[in-house]
Amino acid sequence: MIPRTVYEPEHEMFRESVRKFLETEAAPYHEQWEEDGQVDRALWNKAGEQGFLAPTVPEEYGGVGVDFRYNAIVDEECARSGLTGIGWGLHSDIAVPYIVRYGTEEQKQKYLPKCVSGEIVTAIAMTEPAAGSDLQGIKTTAIKDGDDYIINGSKTFITNGQHADLVVVVAKTDPSAGAKGTSLFLVEAGTPGFEKGKNLHKIGLKAQDTSELFFQDVRVPKEALLGEEGMGFVYLMQD
Template identity: 55%
Template structure:
């Protein structure tokens, strides 16, 4: 049964194929990946073999010429397995689109085929130890030296940071400028002066590798400049709409998964001689959560359609990212409570969900920044 109005038989077959693949190749190994705090590169290569990496890429570069709606299906099915697979969505729907939109024909030919096969695992490096939401204030510099940029600086909280061998890095090519001084460089993993720091020990999303990146007199060819020099900030802002939509989608799926886990649990668990599901308080909590999820689902569907139609939905996307991630956090707490003591046990998936959810209201722009954007676009500042 189709979940969206835009779904066709082709979408349903794609989802069915992906779900079977994940059931065989991800679900049985996911707990071990969480313990290892890393998803193996071999899994990325398998995704590539099956056509689940960057399906939107042009056939000329090995892609399937599919639209964002297929990315939506991939994002949903990955999130159902676990939030640790979010790096795949970042690769497919956030980083690779930079290469597609701003790359030269030569750059696309050089990088996109490897992104489709999984030989390249991408990351976007914006955040620095002293700079989060204020991207115009980044300190990493790229000073022109003939046919090279000399890059110096540090990035942190980088998703796919351990595995990445193709990073889109925000740098200051003109340190005297704020917004107009930002450019984007594509830095390959074997570039001298580019090193990776520790794998960061996070509260949740354990299998998703997150790392620090260091650049020390790193010589990057000018041919690796993405788009035009000084337009990096504009490029970042243009792509954040889709990134925030992807985060909202992940939060929605996480909520639906937690709800189903809890529904099953309360229908099986008894207390005081009755099923927990029969208690009025439990029923009210479930009714509240179901209503919030339905509102989120309806809002998301309309947003996806508008985004695919090329409309400017920055305000709505900011609303969705803020509201749906906050709702997911509320639902995670309610579902854990309804699981009672078992909800606090690692053997129950709800415990992992409870840990994984909070960061969704932080990355891709904090929810406070989302409210700033909404207020500004309402004409309040």
């Protein structure tokens, strides 16, 4: 077997700590989590305390500021242990980096420290019942109303949907402009009109909460816009 040379000794020390954590805090409970359809929410907080969530987040926002290999190690160890319900990869590798790259200073200060600590679980809402993952075909809209946007639409098969405290929502700010009319918004759980549907039953990944999300006249301030208006499709294709 050809040895892997991508990791340094400090990475392997981190791997050992992740492996021990999963053996103690996750593996004994995973069978129950599969029956429940989701992992214990407290696991996120425990992982945050250990520095396992979004480790690439810069130090000024509460992260460790390390390279992506640390994310890869967490993903590898979850896969190695067969822990299919843990949604840290979606959180750390996909959703949180959007805030790091495109968020305003205010958004970063507000959300990133809690994303690292596990106080905030993130999701990204792209897939829709009629459009699937065809981003150009989404129907969810975010229409400007004064200094606010009003979001209407629905999403499905959203990973971390039940636990999500903050969702990156893909919506059309200009439905007539095709892909160029797509924007991203940060929508907090509990915002009036934003409802989580049922936790979907699946053939596999049974411990992974996967949900429907509904947006009915959800009013968010312009400060909820992530990045520039109309640039959402470009951001999604780049990352």
